[in-house]
Amino acid sequence: MEIDAEKLTILRRDTTKISMRVNGKGEIVLCVPLSLRDEGIRAFLQKHQRWIARRMRESALFCLDFSDGSVLTLFGISYTIMSGAHPCVDGGALRLPKDGREKALICLLKHMARKKMTELTGAVADKYAFAFRRIRITSARGRWGSCSDSGTISYSFRIAFLTQDEAEYVAVHELCHTRHMNHGYEFWREVERILPDFDRLRKGIREKNAVMKWL
Ligand SMILES: [Zn+2]
Known part of the structure; x- marks a missing residue:
């Protein structure tokens, strides 16, 4: 399985265990011991590739990136997120304030x-x-x-x-x-x-x- 480097964040921590999560944007966050070499990381990702693939599929179902231009599908209808002072549905756009x-x-x-x-x-x-x-x-x-x-x-x-x-x-x-x-x-x-x-x-x-x- 090839993992897009942009989608992978490796955090080296003073820990003995490896932990991994996939966030709502489909990014993999891996926490590894300081001493773990790249081969060890590759082997871990390889071993858990089915889990990762499943989580990636789940995150692809939703766009939880709320920046302008992102598309959100609500009740089966796709809306493009755009900036607007007041939150509202504006045709095919979902207007949301910047803050x-x-x-x-x-x-x-x-x-x-x-x-x-x-x-x-x-x-x-x-x-x-x-x-x-x-x-x-x-x-x-x-x-x-x-x-x-x-x-x-x-x-x-x-x-x-x-x-x-x-x-x-x-x-x-x-x-x-x-x-x-x-x-x-x-x-x-x-x-x-x-x-x-x-x-x-x-x-x-x-x-x-x-x-x-x-x-
Ligand atoms: Zn019930």
Whole structure:
């Protein structure tokens, strides 16, 4: 496996262990003992090439580089990031201020997620006669959506990184919990009745779980 030198940062530290991570920009950061030679580093990278390839694939799913000209795909639509005083969607552009860009983006994602998920959840609920109380957009990591006993459906703002079909699956999943508060046979039968190819969507979503770690 060839690793682009620009994508690799080697930090020599007073440590006995090698540690490695791939960040949201697809850069490999390797921490190695001071005494480790280049051959040792090459051997380590070689040995972990499958892990690296998987992480690189995950990071390629999202552009977490928020500089001007970068492209961010939200609910399946690609937007080019550009500068602007107020965060907003401006045609095919996502306008973000120069300072505090990540915070502004999160604010915009919350707004977009609220709009889209209110629309999707409402449409599925109307069509299949589900009742829910309200929708919340949260910053919770670890899950895309959840449903409380009282019928409040919560979605992570990161749901904006899913395609529209995948986001709809999450809405269907949570609405089915208003009838079945578990993941039993009846629950999955209900999901399947609404979305026969839900398994494909679940797989696509699982691949994107990594975004929870990065934003
Ligand atoms: Zn569930």
